[in-house]
Amino acid sequence: MTEAVPRLGIGMVGYAFMGVAHSQAWRNAPRFFDLPMRPDMAVVAGRDEAAVNAAASKLGWSSAETDWKALVSRDDVDLVDICTPGDTHAEIAIAALEAGKHVLCEKPLANSVQEAEAMVRAAQASTGTAMVGFTYRRVPAVQLARTLVADGRIGTVRHVRAQYLQDWIADPQAPLSWRLDKQKAGSGALGDIGAHVVDLAQFVTGESVTGVSAVLETFVKERPVADSFGGLHGTSSGTETGPVTVDDAAIFLGRMSGGGLATFEATRFAWGRKNAIRLEINGSHGSLAFDFEDMNVLHYFDATQPAPEAGFRRIVVTEPEHAYVANWWPAGHGLGYEHAFTHQAVDLITAIAEHRQPEPSFADGLVVQRVLAAVEQSAANDSTWTLVQKES
Ligand code: SOE
Numbered sequence: 001m002t003e004a005v006p007r008l009g010i011g012m013v014g015y016a017f018m019g020v021a022h023s024q025a026w027r028n029a030p031r032f033f034d035l036p037m038r039p040d041m042a043v044v045a046g047r048d049e050a051a052v053n054a055a056a057s058k059l060g061w062s063s064a065e066t067d068w069k070a071l072v073s074r075d076d077v078d079l080v081d082i083c084t085p086g087d088t089h090a091e092i093a094i095a096a097l098e099a100g101k102h103v104l105c106e107k108p109l110a111n112s113v114q115e116a117e118a119m120v121r122a123a124q125a126s127t128g129t130a131m132v133g134f135t136y137r138r139v140p141a142v143q144l145a146r147t148l149v150a151d152g153r154i155g156t157v158r159h160v161r162a163q164y165l166q167d168w169i170a171d172p173q174a175p176l177s178w179r180l181d182k183q184k185a186g187s188g189a190l191g192d193i194g195a196h197v198v199d200l201a202q203f204v205t206g207e208s209v210t211g212v213s214a215v216l217e218t219f220v221k222e223r224p225v226a227d228s229f230g231g232l233h234g235t236s237s238g239t240e241t242g243p244v245t246v247d248d249a250a251i252f253l254g255r256m257s258g259g260g261l262a263t264f265e266a267t268r269f270a271w272g273r274k275n276a277i278r279l280e281i282n283g284s285h286g287s288l289a290f291d292f293e294d295m296n297v298l299h300y301f302d303a304t305q306p307a308p309e310a311g312f313r314r315i316v317v318t319e320p321e322h323a324y325v326a327n328w329w330p331a332g333h334g335l336g337y338e339h340a341f342t343h344q345a346v347d348l349i350t351a352i353a354e355h356r357q358p359e360p361s362f363a364d365g366l367v368v369q370r371v372l373a374a375v376e377q378s379a380a381n382d383s384t385w386t387l388v389q390k391e392s
Contacts, residue, residue, distance in 0.1 A: 005035065005036065005037060005038045006036075006037050006038070006353075007037065007038050007040050007078075008037040008038065008039050008040065008078050008079060008102075008349060008352065009040050009042040009074075009076045009077045009078045009079070010026055010039050010040060010041050010042055010077070010078070010079050010081055011042055011043045011044070011045065011065075011071040011072070011074065011077035011079070011080050011081065011101075012026075012041075012043075012044045012045070012061070012080075012081040012083060013044075013045045013046075013068045013071060013080065013081070013082050013083060013084050013088075013092055014045075014046065014082070014083035014084040014085075015044050015046050015051075015052065015055035015056075015059060015083070016083070018083040018106050018133075019044070019055070019059070019083040020059060021337075021338060021341045022081055022083055022104075022341060022345075023041070023044075023059035023060060023061070024059075024338050024341065024342070025338070025341035025342045025344060025345040026039045026041050026060075026081075026345055027041070027059075027060050028338075028342045029342050029345040029346050029349065032327045032328060032342065033327050033342075033346045035346065035349050035350070035353075036349065036350060036353035036354070037349050037352065037353045039345065039349060040062075040076075041059075041060055041061045041062060042061070042062055042063065042074070042076045042077055043056075043061060043062065043063045043064065043065055043071050043074060043076070043077060044056050044059065044061040044063075044064055044065075045064065045065040045066065045067065045068045045070070045071040046064070046066065047066055048066075049064075049066050052064040052065070052066060068084075068088075068092055069095065072092070072095050072096050072099055072101065073099065077101060078101060078102060079101060079102040079103070079104065079128075079348075079352070080092065080093075080096035080101045080102070080103050080104075081103075081104045082096075082103065082104065082105040082106055083106050084106075085178050085179075085184040085185060086108060086110060086111045086184065086185055086186045086191065087111055087183060087184045087185075087186070089105050089106070089109065089110050089111070089115070089119070090110050090111075090115035090116075090118055090119055092105075093105050093119050093122065093123075093130065093362075094118060094119060094122040096128065097119075097122040097123055097125070097126035097128050097130060098122060098125075098126065099128075100126060100127045100128050101128045102128045102129045102130070102348075102352055103123070103128060103129075103130045103131070104130075104131050104132075104133060104344075104348055105119075105130070105131070105132050105133065105362075105365070106132075106133045107132055107133050107134050107135075107195050107196065107199070107365065107368075108186065108191040108192075108195040108365070108368065108369060108372065109132045109362060109365030109366060109368070109369055110186070110365075110369060111185070111186030111187075111191075112186065112369070112373070113366070113369050113370055113373045113389070116362070116365060116366040116369040116370075117366060119362050119365075119366075120362045120363050120365075120366050123361070123362040123363075129348075129351060129352050129357065129358060130361065130362045131344075131348050131351075131358045131359070131360065131361065131362075132360050132361070132362060132364065132365035133344060134195075134196060134199040134200075134203070134360050134364075134365075134368075135340045135341055135344050136196055136199075136200055136277060136292065136340060137199070137200065137203050137340075137359075137360065138323075138324070138339075138340040138341075138343035138344050138347065139292070139295055139335075139339075139340050140296075140317045140318070140322045140323045140324055140325050140335065141290055141295060141296060141297060141298040141315075141317040141322075142200065142203070142204065142279075142290060143322070143323035143324075144298050144315065144317050144322060144323070145204045145279070145281070145288050145290055145298055146203060146204045146206070148286075148288060148300060149204055149205055149206065149281065149283070149288070150206060153286055153300070153302070154281060154282070154283030154284070154285060154286035154287060154288060154300075155283040155284030155285040155286060156258060156259070156260070156283055156284040157205050157207065157256060157258050157259075157260040157281060157282075157283050158260050158261070158282050158283060158284060159260055159261055159262070159263075159280075159281065159282040160201045160205060160256060160260060160261075160262035160263070160279070160280075160281055161262075161263055161278070161279070161280040161281075161282075162197040162198075162200065162201045162262065162263070162264045162265070162278070162279050162280075163197065163264070163265040163266075163276065163277070163278040163279075164189075164193035164194060164196055164197045164265070164266045164267075164276070164277050164278075165265070165267055165270035165273035165276040165277075165278070166189075166193060166267070166268045166270065166273060166274060166275060166276075167268065167269065167270050167271045167272060167273055167274065168268055169220070169223075169248065169268045169269065170268065170269045170270070170271050172220045172223065173223070173224060173236075174223065175223060175224050175225070175226035175227075175234045175235060175236035176223040176224060176225050176226050176234075176236070176241070176242045176244065177226050177234035178234075179192055179246075180223065180244045180245070180246055181245055181246070182245035182246050183245070185246060186246075187246050187247060187250075187372065187376065188216075188218070188244075188246030188247040188248055188250075188268075189246075189247055189248060189249050189250050189266040189267050189268050190216065190246075190247050190250035190266055190372055190375060190376070191372055192266075193266045193268070193277075194250045194264060194266030194372065194375070195368050195372060196277065197264055197266060197277060197279065198264065198368050198371045198372070199360065199364070199368050200277070200279055201256075201262060201264070201279065202367070202368070203360075204279060204281065204288075205256060205258065205260070205281065207256045207257040207258045207260070208256070208257045208367060208388070209254045209255070209256060209257075209262060209371045209388055210254070210255050210256065210257050210387065210388055211254060211255050211374070211385055211386060211387045211388060212252045212253065212254045212371065212374050212375050212378050212385075212386055212388065213252060213253050213254075213378055213383045213384070213385050213386070214250065214251065214252035214253075214374075214375040214376075214378040214379040214383060214386075215250075215251050215252070215379055215383055216247035216249070216250050216375070216376070216379040217247060217248060217249050218244055218246070218247055218248045219248045219249070219269060220244060220248065221243060221244055222241045222242070222243055222244065223236075223241060223242065223244055224236035224238065224239070224240065224241055225238065225240045225241060225242045247379075248267065248268060248269055249265075249266065249267035249268070249269055250264070250265075250266045250267070250375060250379075251263075251264065251265050251266075251267075252264050252375050252378065252379075254371075273293075274293065275292055275293060275337075276291060276292060276293050277290075277291070277292035278290065278291045278292075285302070285303040285304050286300065286301050286302050286303050286304070287299075287300070287301040287303075287312070288300055288301075289312070295335070295336070295337075296316060296317055296318050296334045296335060297314055297315065297316055297317065298315045298317050299312045299313065299314055299315070300312065300313045300315055301313070316331075316332065318331050318332050318333065318334055318335070319331050323343075324339070324343045324346075363391075367391075370388050370389045371388050373389070374386045374387065374388045374389070
């Protein structure tokens with residue numbers, strides 16, 4: 001007789017864009033991967049009773065709660081998945097960890113370094129496992145980039161060129177969603193999308209950002225108040241306006257711990273760029289280039305190759321040998337945005353079953369939070385060179 005796969009009860013807080021993405025991950029992970037535990041989508045929480053009930057039935061959750069505290073205290077919940085705005089991450093994560101639950105928390109980990117530190121302490125003290133959702137790490141082409149760097153295929157890292165470009169608020173009439181509210185989101189482009197490229201730069205190089213010089217800008221200071229948070233980023237039909245309290249764009253340069261120089265750009269004002277996460281790394285004997293808008297491809301230049309045939313090689317990262325791909329479609333059929341969320345669920349479930357700390361941990365999330373804080377401090381001080389706080 002085969003042993004039954006143990007159940008892992010999932011409770012998810014929030015059901016907007018990220019909640020939808022996480023829901024498909026919990027649904028699909030056991031259908032495409034052989035998992036050591038079976039995720040059971042026990043409950044979703046949200047404040048609006050009718051809306052959360054509708055979300056539960058649409059997204060595949062067995063029940064709904066209108067209070068996240070009720071979700072955290074349920075015996076059928078083993079893992080709390082936090083898909084809410086940043087101002088609630090610390091409170092929910094700490095409560096869940098104190099209750100001995102595992103936690104998956106959306107990025108950025110928190111709205112401040114202090115909150116992130118408290119979350120790390122709670123994770124250390126808990127029997128639960130904690131992971132932060134820097135999902136783009138789990139794109140197969142990004143995994144290949146990291147492997148090539150680790151295997152020395154580009155040599156010593158000289159330059160990191162990291163950009164996250166979107167355009168969803170380039171229109172001054174785009175509504176004032178929670179992502180433009182400092183109280184809720186902590187920061188703007190910096191924390192929302194800059195955090196991703198900071199994490200990716202550190203993940204792919206295996207190094208850390210040690211210091212920064214930064215500028216932040218808010219181009220459109222007043223916007224129509226959102227009357228719905230439906231769709232991706234809300235809609236507005238009225239004439240009332242309100243202040244934008246976060247940065248629209250963040251640009252900074254930095255030093256990497258291995259001696260290389262880095263430039264970072266995070267903006268939602270790059271017309272035509274929808275989700276362009278671009279990472280180019282130049283090493284002492286090669287280069288790598290990735291763009292999420294062509295996410296199944298990694299470009300690799302090997303400077304040790306002789307001149308006549310030397311050139312960037314376009315690697316289509318859809319072979320079964322590439323990370324995660326064997327569980328999906330035949331070569332060349334391609335993966336999309338949602339697959340990385342499924343990979344995140346697979347890796348987390350596997351780590352929990354094996355009693356291992358999954359990556360990125362809350363400590364990894366804190367490292368990124370400290371880079372964001374250094375960027376804000378530098379920008380507030382006329383771009384003064386600012387060291388990133390080291391682990392204490
Ligand atoms: C911002 O628009 C956003 O939704 C981010 O919050 C996500 O982390 C990113 O994956 C897509 O863009």
